[in-house]
Amino acid sequence: MRLISDFGKFVGWLPEIFSRPENLTMYYKETIRQMYDIGIGSLSIVMIISGFIGAVTAIQFSYQLEGTMIPPYYIGYIVRDMMIIEMAVTLTSIVLAGKIGSTMAAEIGGMRQKEHIDAMEIMGVNTSAYLVMPKLIASVVIIPVLVTIACIVGIGGGYLAAVTIAGFTSSEFTRGLRSFFIPYNVVIMYVKAVTFAFIITSVACFQGYFVTGGSVELGQASTRAVVFGSILILIADLIIALILMS
Amino acid sequence: MIRAENIVKSFGTQEVLKDISFTFEKSKTNLIIGKSGAGKTVLLKILVGLLQPTKGSVWFDDINLNKIDKNQLRELRMKIGMLFQGNALFDSMTVEENIRFPMDMFTTKTAKEKQQQVDYCLERVSLQGSNKKYPSEISGGMQKRVGIARAIVLNPKYLFCDEPNSGLDPKTAITIDELISTITKDNEMTTIINTHDMNSVMEIGEKICLLHQGKLAWEGTKDEVLESEDELLLDFIFASPFLQRLRSKALSQ
Numbered sequence A: 001m002r003l004i005s006d007f008g009k010f011v012g013w014l015p016e017i018f019s020r021p022e023n024l025t026m027y028y029k030e031t032i033r034q035m036y037d038i039g040i041g042s043l044s045i046v047m048i049i050s051g052f053i054g055a056v057t058a059i060q061f062s063y064q065l066e067g068t069m070i071p072p073y074y075i076g077y078i079v080r081d082m083m084i085i086e087m088a089v090t091l092t093s094i095v096l097a098g099k100i101g102s103t104m105a106a107e108i109g110g111m112r113q114k115e116h117i118d119a120m121e122i123m124g125v126n127t128s129a130y131l132v133m134p135k136l137i138a139s140v141v142i143i144p145v146l147v148t149i150a151c152i153v154g155i156g157g158g159y160l161a162a163v164t165i166a167g168f169t170s171s172e173f174t175r176g177l178r179s180f181f182i183p184y185n186v187v188i189m190y191v192k193a194v195t196f197a198f199i200i201t202s203v204a205c206f207q208g209y210f211v212t213g214g215s216v217e218l219g220q221a222s223t224r225a226v227v228f229g230s231i232l233i234l235i236a237d238l239i240i241a242l243i244l245m246s
Numbered sequence B: 001m002i003r004a005e006n007i008v009k010s011f012g013t014q015e016v017l018k019d020i021s022f023t024f025e026k027s028k029t030n031l032i033i034g035k036s037g038a039g040k041t042v043l044l045k046i047l048v049g050l051l052q053p054t055k056g057s058v059w060f061d062d063i064n065l066n067k068i069d070k071n072q073l074r075e076l077r078m079k080i081g082m083l084f085q086g087n088a089l090f091d092s093m094t095v096e097e098n099i100r101f102p103m104d105m106f107t108t109k110t111a112k113e114k115q116q117q118v119d120y121c122l123e124r125v126s127l128q129g130s131n132k133k134y135p136s137e138i139s140g141g142m143q144k145r146v147g148i149a150r151a152i153v154l155n156p157k158y159l160f161c162d163e164p165n166s167g168l169d170p171k172t173a174i175t176i177d178e179l180i181s182t183i184t185k186d187n188e189m190t191t192i193i194n195t196h197d198m199n200s201v202m203e204i205g206e207k208i209c210l211l212h213q214g215k216l217a218w219e220g221t222k223d224e225v226l227e228s229e230d231e232l233l234l235d236f237i238f239a240s241p242f243l244q245r246l247r248s249k250a251l252s253q
């Protein structure tokens, strides 16, 4: 029940976010700040995770390859497509839902509780727009960049694991990497990245913006931002797969 | 001019404000007084539209606050300055950035003009030189004064102050009262102050409304306060035994 009414509130809230900025410079500055926070702040964790995932993918595939007729060079192809189609974008987004989703919910929720939002409203600021639009723009721009990096690092991790641990040769891996490449998969990756970025940010900002009560409720809102964000990402992942890959 | 018409506000079953009506004139310092929990903050938030009244309406000159759309509301609010009871300073910004924020958002002033205006406002609240400090690095009373500086930075037409001098020493409190009173005259503002400070009442109260248990119990000027025989008002104003003794002494003379 709560979910349905929240969803209605969310949809009703969206036009507020996309209304005309009072002052472009202020929005621009805030967007740049957010880009920096999201991008630089999450770069290392995204790289670490995708590197490991690439490596694990390679090792698992080499395990499954044993004793089969599948040519060894398929390793590069499998790692690449796993990364592009699913791993880089979904894992990165889930991690970011945890990292930036909770931060955003806490930041905006804190402003709500400390009456900062009321104070801005009294000045005549459209707080829905000022507090959310820059975050949305920043994440829709920066998260695809992070996903791209995750993809490259993941394939790199796969390469290292394949060559050093799993006993493939470098040329086998690169040959696979160059085989069966479908550019459309990259399009799917970016469609997912942008969609997930929107989900992470809007869900987190919604949870923060409408928080009531005190620090306990703020903690709960922050948790909800992460949980709902992650679940919605997976649902969207499924829907995009159904639409774009069938 | 700000007018309230039959304002009722309930939270669940608790009726906090019961049928309140008043008119506050331009260029006057209007006070809302009342015990803690009387509903002053709720009333002020209804006046600026942060809370919706359960019944009744609020008028800013000929604009009905409860009938206008969001854009008109924002336009009106650019002419409003407000000091919150808890200051509501942006704690990740310095004092200067706080005061500059409304100018950054709504004006096309140059950096130099903004700087001058910030310094001027800080001077008016006697906080010269605190520009670069963060709200967490200054005292509660100083935060309050920064809040006032931020509220007046755009020369508002309407000024709302929720307990501007709670937490200030008597001397500073009087300075702040005088400041508010002066700019009210200078800028022809309509000013509404929530307070339970008796000094303010007697110094700057051109119109005083006493809230008691959600009702408007008394209204009048500071001079009328002295002559009033109203039980509730006297009970509120001469709350301390010391003041009661002073009053009976004065009356017996």
Ligand SMILES: Nc1ncnc2c1ncn2[C@@H]1O[C@H](COP(=O)(O)OP(=O)(O)OP(=O)(O)O)[C@@H](O)[C@H]1O
Binding pocket: B011, B016, B034, B035, B036, B037, B038, B039, B040, B041, B042, B043, B085
């Ligand atoms: N959001 C709310 N939900 C429920 N009740 C509220 C809410 N806000 C205020 N109240 C109730 O309204 C009453 C008046 O509160 P208000 O804050 O207006 O008092 P006040 O006159 O400003 O007191 P003080 O001088 O201590 O600031 C209180 O009884 C309070 O419990």
Ligand SMILES: [Mg+2]
Binding pocket: B040, B041, B042, B085, B162
């Ligand atoms: Mg109050």
